[in-house]
Amino acid sequence: MEQPCDLTIEAPRAWDRPAVTVPVLVCLSLVGGRFPSFSIEANLWTLGTGGVLIWLGLGNRVPRRPAPVRLDRGAVWWTLPVVVFVVFEGATFAAAAGDDFPTFSLLADPLLEDGVIRSAGWLAWLSAFWGLVRR
């Protein structure tokens, strides 16, 4: 007998569970963390993983969480960290003083040369990307 629509829920896909997605993201991150900056492998891995996530996110292949129709006024608080970051990034970029007044990228580069930190960076990037795809 056919069920009424309001009593049926969409069954989650077998692969769309944390037990599957988390190990996949960890494996992708460990592989990505092995590739040094400016290598062809790092470029291809970034373009490949990002491309697949964009492909998933722009289609209807992954169920999405409902988005808010409007934002509360409290959203204005987000401008505070953004403005502070943009001011310092803009000032350091415009000064072009290298290590004397470094941009965020210059500060991050030596940290990301470590394999463990690089893999952690990959995991953070891919996890946030996956979160965006699900939104």
Next chain:
Amino acid sequence: MMRTLAIGGFLVAVALFVAVELAARREGSRIPTLGEVCAYVMRYEVGSVPVGRIGLFGFWWWLGWHFLAR
């Protein structure tokens, strides 16, 4: 001196991101989480083109390429 200023400024910005997110996650908070702000931005469409979604995906893709491949 200027290097310390830059590091301090970026640390303040990161701390503010964390603080606003924590404030947003309190029960009854009127501040949306960063995920909700992103979801709202991604709703923006011009005609049938999901401009907000394409823009945010493109930005995040570039960010990963910039830090992890360049």
